[in-house]
Structures are given as structure tokens and as C-alpha cells.
Amino acid sequence: MTAEIISGTQIRETILAELKDEVKQMQTKYGKVPGLVTILVGENPASISYVTLKIRTAESLGFYEVQDNQPADIAEANLLALIEKYNKDPKIHGILVQLPLPKHIDEKKVLNAINPNKDVDGFHPVNVGRLMIGGSEVLYPPCTPAGIQELIVRSGTETSGAEVVVVGRSNIVGKPIAVMMAQKGPGANSTVTIVHTRTKDLASHCKRADILIVAAGVPDLVKPEWIKPGATVIDVGVNRVGMTDKGKAILKGDVDYDKAKEIAGKITPVPGGVGPMTITMLMKNTVRSAWFHFGGK
Ligand code: GUN
Numbered sequence: 157m158t159a160e161i162i163s164g165t166q167i168r169e170t171i172l173a174e175l176k177d178e179v180k181q182m183q184t185k186y187g188k189v190p191g192l193v194t195i196l197v198g199e200n201p202a203s204i205s206y207v208t209l210k211i212r213t214a215e216s217l218g219f220y221e222v223q224d225n226q227p228a229d230i231a232e233a234n235l236l237a238l239i240e241k242y243n244k245d246p247k248i249h250g251i252l253v254q255l256p257l258p259k260h261i262d263e264k265k266v267l268n269a270i271n272p273n274k275d276v277d278g279f280h281p282v283n284v285g286r287l288m289i290g291g292s293e294v295l296y297p298p299c300t301p302a303g304i305q306e307l308i309v310r311s312g313t314e315t316s317g318a319e320v321v322v323v324g325r326s327n328i329v330g331k332p333i334a335v336m337m338a339q340k341g342p343g344a345n346s347t348v349t350i351v352h353t354r355t356k357d358l359a360s361h362c363k364r365a366d367i368l369i370v371a372a373g374v375p376d377l378v379k380p381e382w383i384k385p386g387a388t389v390i391d392v393g394v395n396r397v398g399m400t401d402k403g404k405a406i407l408k409g410d411v412d413y414d415k416a417k418e419i420a421g422k423i424t425p426v427p428g429g430v431g432p433m434t435i436t437m438l439m440k441n442t443v444r445s446a447w448f449h450f451g452g453k
Contacts, residue, residue: 159420162311164432171306171436172217178443179218190446191220192250193242197235198228203254210252213435219442220247232261236269243271249449250276250442273448276441287332290339295448296441301333303433304369304390309343311422313367313388316345321365323378325352329371329392370410380415389416389423392430
């Protein structure tokens, strides 16, 4: 049996259409739109391309979008002052500081300076704490885990009582998605195991998974024989394994996709699976923030 492909590209379009509707409702109710500032420090090519995509998506939804580019040698104090300016700006509901930052800037200090109620990345310790508490406490779930949960739910995968195995324990993906899937509530209520580089028998854990989420950053780490027949497999890996003749990066996930798709029930491709969801969820968090700041739906 060949697995059903969970297309992040298609699910993205559905969610963006929902958000566009919400922005229209917001305009009708409050006469205002969500405001997002993207702060880019320096000229890292990957960061420029991410930020450009974020700006384009925000504009396509009718957001008020501020693009604030700063030189790589900006003093840390000046960056902190800039963040404080946007913390106070009533037209801005989401503040995004593109990472990584230049070495002379303390990333933690910068992320902690963002007003948690405008932290649409969900990286501020207050939002990490809110995520841990769960339920209505959660304002801004971090974007990649939120996108993974949307893919699981919208693909019709049952999560309640499901065995979820998360491969990887990063602060951005592994830890938060594990917490989210274990919470009480819709799209969750799962039994969760986190496995990592020190886990003794990776294969035996993966074989138990009804939902296998792999965010290890190791191409083809997960072998087809580790997959339970019929499982939902979410591959978060984006590994550059070479270049095409035209100079385009060849991407590979953490799962041996070609073989895994013959065993899994549902599977995300790389590219076109989790990737398109991260920016989509940033937009969703910004709309959520705007509602929150305006006083509700
Ligand atoms: N750099 C790479 N991914 C991200 C992200 O999700 N948010 C921010 N702020 N920077 C990033």
C-alpha cells in the first residue's frame, strides 16, 4: 500500500484562505488589520529569503507590514531600543526578529526584550511557559510545532490515545511538539515519547509509533523497517544533500521517503510537507495577536 501524501503546500493554501477571511472580519468589526514587523539584521542570504517570503505572505493577507532592515554591525543596545519602539506601537501586533543574529548580539537578550503578547514566534520564556500550562493559556504556539499539529489534524489522523514518538529534543521543534501532543484537548491527548542521540534503541521506539515525528537533522536517519505499518510520519528534516546542475539545493528529509511511503499510512514529503507550514503559522499567530489586542472576535 502506498501512503497518502500529506501536502503542506495544499494545507497552507486552505489556512491562508481562512486567515484572509478573518482579516476581512477584523476590518469590518474594528476597521483595522494585523500589523507585523520583520526585523532583519545583516545580509545572511537564507535569512533574506525567509524574511522576503514572510513579508510577501503577510502582504497577500492584507496585513500592515513593516520591513525593518538593520546593518550587521548595529549595537545591541540600539536593537533593543528598536524592539521597545515596536513593543509600544499600537499598529504592530507581531514582532519577528529573524535568527540567527550576528555574534556580538546576545540572542537571548533580544528575544526576551520582545513583549510576550507580541511574540508571534512563541520563543519568549513566558510563551514557552504558557505552552507548558496548555489550554487557553497558550497565546502563540511556536510556528513549526503548530504547523506539524495542523498537518496531523487536517490529515484526519486520530491523536487521542495515539502513541506519538518524537525524534529530536530541540527547543524549537522536539520539546514543544512533544508537550503539545501530550496536552489535554483536541488534536492532542497522545501518549508521547521523546527519543534522541543518547536513546539506547531508537528503532524499537519508532516501531511503536502511531504518529512518528522526526526532527533530528540527519538525512535518512529513520529506516523503513522502523515504521509501523499504517503510521502517520511527519518528517521535519530539511537536509541539503547536494546541488542540481542549475545550482538549486537538493533537499532530503530525515526519513527514507521512497521506501517509507510504501509502509506508512500517511507521510509528509520533503520539500512540500512541514516547510510551508512554518510561515503559515506565523501568519496565524499574528492574526490571533491582532484579535487579542483589539479585544476579541
Ligand atoms: N530563523 C529560522 N527560522 C526562524 C523562525 O522560525 N523564526 C525566527 N525568528 N528566525 C528564524
